[in-house]
Amino acid sequence: MPDIEIHAQKYFAQCAEDIIVMALLKALAQRDGVDLSRERYLEVGANHPVASSATYLLGLELGMSGVLVEANPALIPELERVRKQDVIINRAILARDADTSELFVSNHSELSSLSRRFVEEWQQGAVGLKEVVVVPASRMNVLLEEFFAERAPLYLSIDVEGLDLDLLKDVDWSRWRPAIVQAEPSEHFIQNNANEISHFMKSKGYVLVAKTEVNQIFMDESIRAHKKVSQISEKDxxxxxxxxxxxxxxxxxxxxxxxxxxxxxxxxxxxxxxxxxxxxxxxxxxxxxxxxxxxxxxxxxxxxxxxxxxxxxxxxxxxxxxxxxxxxxxxxxxxxxxxxxxxxxxxxxxxxxxxxxxxxxxxxxxxxxxxxxxxxxxxxxxxxxxxxxxxxxxxxxxxxxxxxxxxxxxxxxxxxxxxxxxxxxxxxxxxxxxxxxxxxxxxxxxxxxxxxxxxxxxxxxxxxxxxxxxxxxxxxxxxxxxxxxxxxxxxxxxxxLIRHAAGENGENRIAVTIPMEVQELAQNEFNHILWRLWQLEGAINGLRGQRPKWRRELSVWFRRWRNRLLGRTVEG
The missing domain is CATH 3.90.550.10 (Spore Coat Polysaccharide Biosynthesis Protein SpsA; Chain A)
Structure with missing residues (x-):
């Protein structure tokens, strides 16, 4: 037994990825003052509302909510019953334009995929294909625009059985920048896919911060590299x-x-x-x-x-x-x-x-x-x-x-x-x-x-x-x-501006007046112009030598305009 009491940490993700993500989010909140209860996540490939969920713990412990996307229509009722704080979407997410897609449902629901080969080849066919259903479909950017147009999800999890890299490549990373991104390489199905995903995410400014047996977790490098600021002194x-x-x-x-x-x-x-x-x-x-x-x-x-x-x-x-x-x-x-x-x-x-x-x-x-x-x-x-x-x-x-x-x-x-x-x-x-x-x-x-x-x-x-x-x-x-x-x-x-102030039908009839501050502004401009005229006239009069006719005429012209501005008359 340990000398100090250690509490067992509950987790729901496949390999405790949710504990890792929660720790990262808590550190981000503490450092940058982020209110996590106001932030949202996006989980593509939600499957079960609790078991193997990448986001259930975040709602339970941090008060976060978000959007859960699941292609299998048979799983939607249970997701809606349990995850009431989240938006539940029945949709297949593709890396191409299409309104619908075939979903290959495995006898183990968590192994269902948009790839027939993935389902049929799992454990050399030991699990097997249960059925094929046609489901609604859209691309990643359509989904993000629909639910995250104003602000990117703080955390993005993708688990679509063999097609994660395709979806990552389809995201407009200049438009949406989640702080943390999780993806499943499925290397039993695609050899060296973990490296491929790592290289791609690095090219988009993300760094690999954690890797479990089945998932990779990345963080936006600009957030990770942000320097910690010391405690602020109230006295200074x-x-x-x-x-x-x-x-x-x-x-x-x-x-x-x-x-x-x-x-x-x-x-x-x-x-x-x-x-x-x-x-x-x-x-x-x-x-x-x-x-x-x-x-x-x-x-x-x-x-x-x-x-x-x-x-x-x-x-x-x-x-x-x-x-x-x-x-x-x-x-x-x-x-x-x-x-x-x-x-x-x-x-x-x-x-x-x-x-x-x-x-x-x-x-x-x-x-x-x-x-x-x-x-x-x-x-x-x-x-x-x-x-x-x-x-x-x-x-x-x-x-x-x-x-x-x-x-x-x-x-x-x-x-x-x-x-x-x-x-x-x-x-x-x-x-x-x-x-x-x-x-x-x-x-x-x-x-x-x-x-x-x-x-x-x-x-x-x-x-x-x-x-x-x-x-x-x-x-x-x-x-x-x-x-x-x-x-x-x-x-x-x-x-x-004037029409807006008057209202659509001109019902707010206003007396157009010049506020005192604007009058002062106009007077200052007027005085500034006069000062520049006098300054320029003095420069002309200060030139050495006898003043030629054009110089005298220009000086008179300045005096005439200066006095005209002042409301006076002047003889040539």
Missing amino acids: DEESGRNFAALSRVGIVTRTKDRAVLLRRALESVKHQTHENWLLVVVNDGGHAAPVDWLVSEIFQDDPRVRVIHHDASRGMEAASNAGLAVLDAEYAVIHDDDDSWAPEFLASMTATIARQKKTFPSLKGIACRVNTVFEAVIGNEIIIERVEPFKSWHSDNLDEGLLSVQKMLVRNQFPPIAFMFDLAVARELGFFEESLPVLGDWDFHIRFVLKHDVWVLPEYLSFYHHRISSAGALGNTVHAGADRHRLYNQKIRND
Whole structure:
């Protein structure tokens, strides 16, 4: 007998795989603060509700629930009777398109398979085939889209007797990333299948963490490699903010199309962030795939935090953003376009600041920083920086520290996407970006965001908004190359806002007034323009030598326009 009391651990899976998975999930919950009772699992090949179940213990001990898929219709009533917290689906899951499939039912139900050979050859036919039934069928991604469109299952178990690898290969891993995946190699049926499954899962960013006599258990490498954060001290607010920030995973979406020279800089901007708890999704929106894949491989060298999505044809900027956001599993998200960049401290400063400020303002769901505009030109594969200045320096209303003004955001977009880190769950509630907008989708999203939630302004120049005024085509900026469309959709967004405020039938008749803050903003702009005119006039008058006629005329022209703005008249 042992010197200390040891409790026997109950398990229900074939070789206690459920104990291993439960231990992994408990560790994940303790480290990252995951509420397991709100998470779901997906078990494909459920068979019995209790005996040999991969998920029964998770519901019993952790309060989890999920979706159980079983092809054999004879087993469905018992699953529904016992597993009341779960969704029970009678369906065969295939790696091809089909509405139905033949199921070969074994005399031992747990050995039934979509492969006749698997059933007939089990133990040289000693068990045998009982019957063949036709059952509903679909592919893995259809199943996942149907039940896990908003959030991937935390745990995926596949046990389909000889066809597990086929189903794993059919999953869109850029769209769904379970933390833990379990599969059965069935090596008695397919030799070396365990190695084949291991190599495939490794290629998708998963590492083998456990192997029993019959099953393999894999974990997402980006989750497994996540660094443990030390206990947070209540006494040290600044240190506390840093530690909370380290817990915050940030999802990054980089949308690109045939701009490899710019994409390299964007990818390196992410790679060199001092905050390491991030995920990056590169969305190639209809461009050539080879340069994107090569750059990602060259810069990140199989870093499991990085994924690439290729669109066969361009779906537009906002659709590309949404495709990337949809696959992220993170607390916050940022749109990092392929031509923009960050200071190395961007993520660290943003996550630390919002963690600290949320103690005072729990309503904060986003944070923006100040922006530098970089004017540049691209010649061949060389980017030439021409000048750098604060974003919209010709405006007088720099982003000041504190809560972002909703009124100012309604007047005009206060920052580009590269400067805004937002709560991903809120973005999902808002429906992400409006895909019908060819331009200004970021302004529309920012407006909808700030109308519901507070955003903090960090007055540090941590982001760089790159402009190529003279460039067109793939290397151009929409704000310059598409100026006419910007004017058109600028007015459309304003019209939609007013109509929404008025109601469907205009019943909310409102007096259109200019709020005091907007009046002040307009006055500041007016004064700023006057200041620039005086400054330019002084530069002209300060030139050495006798003033030629054109210089005198230009000076008079400035005075005339300056005084016209002031409501005065001036004689030539």
